[in-house]
Amino acid sequence: IEVETQFPKFSYITTLDDITVGYYNSETYFPEGNTTKEDDVIDSDYIKGINDYMYNSFVRRSALLRQHNQNDIFLTGLNVYQTLVVCELLELDKPGKMLTKDPAGGCTTDELCYFNNHFTYTATVNITQEVLKPHLEEFKQKYEKFYHKVCIDTLRNYLKKRQNEVNRKEKPRVRFIQKANSDSGGICLSCLATGFYPSHINLTLFRDGQPVADHEITGGDLLPNADGTYQMRKSMEISAADKHKYTCSVTHLSLDNKLDVTLGNELLQIQKGSDKVLMILI
Known part of the structure; x- marks a missing residue:
């Protein structure tokens, strides 16, 4: 069921630590902060590569969860699906863990953590274990070969341009x-x-x-x-x-x-x- 709202159909915010560096509203990516036109193009092209995949992933998850509906959180005409993606850099520019947490209808359904070539998967809603686990191996491959690299490269890219903001110190x-x-x-x-x-x-x-x-x-x-x-x-x-x-x-x-x-x-x-x-x- 399609429901009209005042919100974008698909949107996300990109942050470097606690600094917002960009916003996507289903159509356009808006870099925030002191950026040049060249930076805007680089940022838009760099992130645009995952926009379609992220959106299609939301659509697939929605269809799967609705098809195997066993929970009231998937019964309403308007459903909200969210994804939190976090990756980190350790000392000496070493890639750290990457975490993906997926909520639906306000409840976390599952979490996937990747670190040192090892995956940890946790399903917190029973339905996700049955519906999403068969698709887990395919997702792990995309995670390892695509998602992790893109996230770390994006992090390094923003850190290089915004390190003065991230590393600043303001006295209380x-x-x-x-x-x-x-x-x-x-x-x-x-x-x-x-x-x-x-x-x-x-x-x-x-x-x-x-x-x-x-x-x-x-x-x-x-x-x-x-x-x-x-x-x-x-x-x-x-x-x-x-x-x-x-x-x-x-x-x-x-x-x-x-x-x-x-x-x-x-x-x-x-x-x-x-x-x-x-x-x-x-």
Whole structure:
């Protein structure tokens, strides 16, 4: 059953680490970032070679799963099929593993991993074991002789052109904030690190030199900023009479040393409804 939607019939996004480098919308491939006309042609031609195969693969999987329908996720008129393809380069430019994960209707059906000429296949929905496994050997051959090489070559191509973006380091701006909580009568302490890249960061709250227990802390999610950097905030609530010393400790690839921001006892004497902020910009 064909259903009209506002979405492209077939689309994908290409990323280098967490940087979007291109988008395909069923008809055109759009390189993103600082590219030349020559790069645009190379990228389009390079990736166009797998567009038809990927789309036809979706169509074949859809037909097979519908033909052997045993699950409600394949009964609706509108079905969404997705594929996540990941390949990696290790140190010394050595090809690492390549992983393909296929969901249908929001549920992962199967995964295929290729590394050091060895395949690992996992079917997470019973129907895929019966329907797709007979086609597995053919797919493995395409994987080994075509997919893996194309993915690694594409990765090297983008890495060569975008290495300055991938390897850049942005230092975090750290704020340790305290705010009176009018509902509880206590104080909310928040440590915010923002504007950093790459995304991995260690942000820890200490009380008198000892890590605060996880169950006392809220937040800690890694969130993206509009400029391509990241932020993380961790918070906890203390009583207004608390006399302990609290420290926010941050380690990141852009910092030569660990950064510690401390709220001493004198900063905890705040008036109801007021904020005090200790900010370090580096």
